[in-house]
Amino acid sequence: MAAGGNWKEMFHACEKGDLELVRYHLRMGVDPNYQHPEYMTGALLESIRKGHLEIAELLLQNDANPSIVKDYGTETPMSIAIEKENKAAIFLLNSYLPTTLRQHQYGSQKKILITGGNRGIGKATAQKLLLEGQKVVITARNKIEGKTVIQELKNETGNPNIFLAQGDLSNIRSCQILIQKIKEAHSDINVLINNAGIWMTERAVNEDDLEKSFMVNHMAPYLLCKGLFPILKQNQPARIVNINAGLYVKGKLDIEKTPYGLDFSSIRTYANSKLCNVMFTIDFAKEIEGSGVTINAVHPGIINTGLGDSPNFLSKIVKFTKRFWKSPKYGADAPSWLAISEELDHVNGKFYFEKSVMDYIDVVKDEKLRAALRVKTETILKNIT
Numbered sequence: 153m154a155a156g157g158n159w160k161e162m163f164h165a166c167e168k169g170d171l172e173l174v175r176y177h178l179r180m181g182v183d184p185n186y187q188h189p190e191y192m193t194g195a196l197l198e199s200i201r202k203g204h205l206e207i208a209e210l211l212l213q214n215d216a217n218p219s220i221v222k223d224y225g226t227e228t229p230m231s232i233a234i235e236k237e238n239k240a241a242i243f244l245l246n247s248y249l250p251t252t253l254r255q256h257q258y259g260s261q262k263k264i265l266i267t268g269g270n271r272g273i274g275k276a277t278a279q280k281l282l283l284e285g286q287k288v289v290i291t292a293r294n295k296i297e298g299k300t301v302i303q304e305l306k307n308e309t310g311n312p313n314i315f316l317a318q319g320d321l322s323n324i325r326s327c328q329i330l331i332q333k334i335k336e337a338h339s340d341i342n343v344l345i346n347n348a349g350i351w352m353t354e355r356a357v358n359e360d361d362l363e364k365s366f367m368v369n370h371m372a373p374y375l376l377c378k379g380l381f382p383i384l385k386q387n388q389p390a391r392i393v394n395i396n397a398g399l400y401v402k403g404k405l406d407i408e409k410t411p412y413g414l415d416f417s418s419i420r421t422y423a424n425s426k427l428c429n430v431m432f433t434i435d436f437a438k439e440i441e442g443s444g445v446t447i448n449a450v451h452p453g454i455i456n457t458g459l460g461d462s463p464n465f466l467s468k469i470v471k472f473t474k475r476f477w478k479s480p481k482y483g484a485d486a487p488s489w490l491a492i493s494e495e496l497d498h499v500n501g502k503f504y505f506e507k508s509v510m511d512y513i514d515v516v517k518d519e520k521l522r523a524a525l526r527v528k529t530e531t532i533l534k535n536i537t
Contacts, residue, residue, distance in 0.1 A: 157180030159183070161177060166207050184211045184214055185216060185217050193225075195207075195211055196217070200241050200245075201232050205241055205310065208241065208244060212244070218230075233245060239284055263289065264288050264341065265338065265345065265380075266347050267321065267373075267376065268291065269301070269347065270290055270294075273484060273487065275290075275480065276479075278290055286313070289317050291317045295318045298316040298318055302315070317334050323358045325536075327375045334380060343491045344392045345392075345491060350364060352364050362532070363412055365413075366424070366425050366428065369422070370432065373432070375533075377392055389445075390444060391447070392436075393450060393490045394433050399426060404423075404424060405427055405521065410425075411528065427516065433447055434501055434516060447500065448501065449504070452487055485507070
């Protein structure tokens with residue numbers, strides 16, 4: 153090893169998770185495959201054992217042997233990853249091992265974009281997918297909050313493959329800016345989960361004169377699906393999951409009033425926006441059929457999140473009722489399943505209540521109404537952009 157490098161110090165840095173110290177010793181010429189007689193194990197073996205995958209990847213990038221065997225033993229990095237049930241480590245090692253030595257029974261690793269992944273169902277879904285070894289990108293409007301959640305999820309899951317795309321879904325221009333950021337920084341995504349949603353208890357419009365629920369719950373997923381479809385198709389097989397709500401069945405769309413909140417109701421407006429999202433799901437599924445990309449919608453259950461909370465009387469009643477609803481962790485099950493389960497390959501245009509297919513209500517099967525929504529949505533975009 154080169155002067156200044158110390159294998160023991162690097163080994164202990166691998167155990168403790170000190171990435172910069174490991175990087176220093178590698179730069180000084182320490183051999184990542186060396187196993188000291190006193191320890192009879194190696195840096196890569198221990199970084200996998202301790203769950204320090206950023207260090208493991210750094211070692212592999214610096215010619216650590218992914219199939220190294222522990223001195224005076226039989227352990228390999230992969231055997232340790234399997235014993236620890238660390239799917240992220242398994243996927244990492246698979247990317248460096250020759251095909252004959254890879255573990256194939258763990259499915260495939262995807263890169264999954266989750267809008268609003270900094271709280272509620274979105275955050276719980278990110279956590280679940282990270283534990284499944286997946287790569288995750290979350291969007292958050294507040295950069296500081298987003299970074300805090302990123303670090304929290306890294307610590308909780310031991311999976312470093314989570315990234316932030318800071319952006320705002322509250323108006324058309326900010327959605328377009330976010331889409332461009334994602335295209336530039338994460339052109340390898342192959343799953344989009346449209347999770348971000350709001351439930352307005354009082355009428356409010358954005359700078360585009362659109363009612364905010366309609367903007368975030370319908371226009372934003374519409375823009376993201378259309379804008380990111382080219383890279384999803386490029387990375388096929390790919391999936392889109394629209395997190396919806398069973399309450400969509402209470403929606404009543406008025407093409408000329410709903411987009412602007414002129415028919416505002418503290419309950420029905422949310423249902424209206426989700427109805428629009430379901431109709432878009434059906435239309436887009438038809439549009440992309442056979443492309444290698446699928447889209448489905450899901451009601452993840454009655455989940456206790458901050459959705460709809462406000463100081464008014466009705467919200468206080470809802471907040472009391474929420475105490476009996478299920479946790480965001482429960483709500484993450486169905487979206488995660490739709491995102492990565494192999495049994496859903498080629499399933500397109502369906503609506504799920506948790507993990508069961510549900511038939512669409514008659515109103516969303518109305519092709520004339522769906523066509524009117526398409527025309528209205530495109531007209532809005534044309535007039536604003």
